[in-house]
Amino acid sequence: MSAKSSQKAAVQAAWSLDQWLVYLGEIHPANIELGLERVAQVFQRLRLDLSQRTIITVGGTNGKGTTCAMIEQALLLQGKTVAVFSSPHLLDYRERVRVQGKMLSTTEHCQAFSKIEAARQDISLTYFEFGTLQALQLMADSQCEFLLLEVGLGGRLDAVNIVDADIAVITSIDLDHQEWLGHTREAIATEKAGIFRKGIPVIIGEPEPPSTLLAAAEKLRVKASWQGQEFNYQLCATGFNWSNATYQFIDLIKPLIPAQNASTALQVLSTLGLPLEQSFVHQLFSQTKLAGRRQIIRQNPTIMLDVAHNPHATRLLAKELSGQSYGQIIAVVGMLADKDIQQSLLPLVDVVDCWYCASLQVPRGAQAKQLVSVLSQGKLVLEFDSVKAAYGTACEIAQKDDLILVFGSFYTVAEVSTLLEDN
Structure with a gap:
């Protein structure tokens, strides 16, 4: 050497x-x-x-x-x-x-x-x-x-x-x-x-x-x-x-x-x-459980973390959620720009009641407006500058029988997990 x-x-x-x-x-x-x-x-x-x-x-x-x-x-x-x-x-x-x-x-x-x-x-x-x-x-x-x-x-x-x-x-x-x-x-x-x-x-x-x-x-x-x-x-x-x-x-x-x-x-x-x-x-x-995979982290309201970030994963997620009873399902979603955003969100359109779309502040991160543009305007679709802001607002408005679903990317789930650790 x-x-x-x-x-x-x-x-x-x-x-x-x-x-x-x-x-x-x-x-x-x-x-x-x-x-x-x-x-x-x-x-x-x-x-x-x-x-x-x-x-x-x-x-x-x-x-x-x-x-x-x-x-x-x-x-x-x-x-x-x-x-x-x-x-x-x-x-x-x-x-x-x-x-x-x-x-x-x-x-x-x-x-x-x-x-x-x-x-x-x-x-x-x-x-x-x-x-x-x-x-x-x-x-x-x-x-x-x-x-x-x-x-x-x-x-x-x-x-x-x-x-x-x-x-x-x-x-x-x-x-x-x-x-x-x-x-x-x-x-x-x-x-x-x-x-x-x-x-x-x-x-x-x-x-x-x-x-x-x-x-x-x-x-x-x-x-x-x-x-x-x-x-x-x-x-x-x-x-x-x-x-x-x-x-x-x-x-x-x-x-x-x-x-x-x-x-x-x-x-x-x-x-x-x-x-x-x-x-x-x-x-x-x-x-058997794994962080970020159908992970329930809180009740009343229920908060679920899932790293689903492609059409196959969101189809399975939608199928599972459609068989469950919640007041409303509020989605907090952030995605990477190089993913198939439209086809990934589409399976959940009939399941989710409110969409809180967040910009991901990471390389390759999609802006919230990219997510908003592919969602139906018939439901509540809101745009946020960050996952933190979207998640915070969802927690403020959610009722005890609602589900807050955090998904779309490992980055999205990780950011909410960090928020939970800090609280």
Whole structure:
């Protein structure tokens, strides 16, 4: 190591986590650069041995985080050791890596970043690539039996895909990130199928899989389990029913996460050979939750946080809300400008009574007027300069039997979560 490199390493050794995160955002000209060559080269230099771990890679348009959370919770309940890599985070970067259900210390994160920096040398990495390698370093250090890897974007060219999965999971497929993944469900499915490996078990939670996903499964001769075929779920008045070739559960409590994702997670657990009993699944459903996903944070009025930010997610959200009884539903919404704003808001038009549209004060943030322009003027539609202002006004006017729904972006939910922490 040169004298200059040694000096740089000494300075970085004293960096805080915030300093590392600023650095990660500065060392590569683009936020996203799909491709595995650079990140794989650094991974090889790290010489991480993951061969004795069971690796479950989870891709999909929506539902990845909650599916991982339920698998993680089940493994913990059965006395297994498990580490999870998930993104993005809401409030704290350390949320991205959980070991035994808990975040690691800032010191451990900084030490792992130092190892990646030393290994990469002159290889340029994006923020997400650097963070993925750091997560893999932390997970390798943890010695956990099971590693859950959530795909950041797509699958085939996502940094997570440098690791071969023992089980691959596709939660859902719909339109999002089209500029990177393609403009049809078929094209997007091809990208997501990139996490498949020849002959491995693959769990498909998407109930209407595009033909390209079927073709990818056949080409690689994976051991595929399809939602609606090898495993099934049903929501009914008395609860949640689920079955596969081994199990049949009737009248379970409804899960706190979306039903489709809970069903997918159960099939993963069955594939792993974990013993499942009615009482265990009941406990699992009652304990599995994830911040910002159908998260009820207050009652009277009810306040729900949900990071839904694309048409598929808001369709599922609208379906769930339409079956519930509230006085009025007041939506506090802020979105990124590069999302499909019109098609994302449209599913909720018949469900929401009042719209409080907020400008997001972040890079790529949409202005409130962009949201207002696509909404029907037949209902109350108001424009606010900030999420804080929109949320504050909603809280002032809401009655006890109303629902305040905060959604549209991780940034929107994070801002309200911060307000709640400060109060």
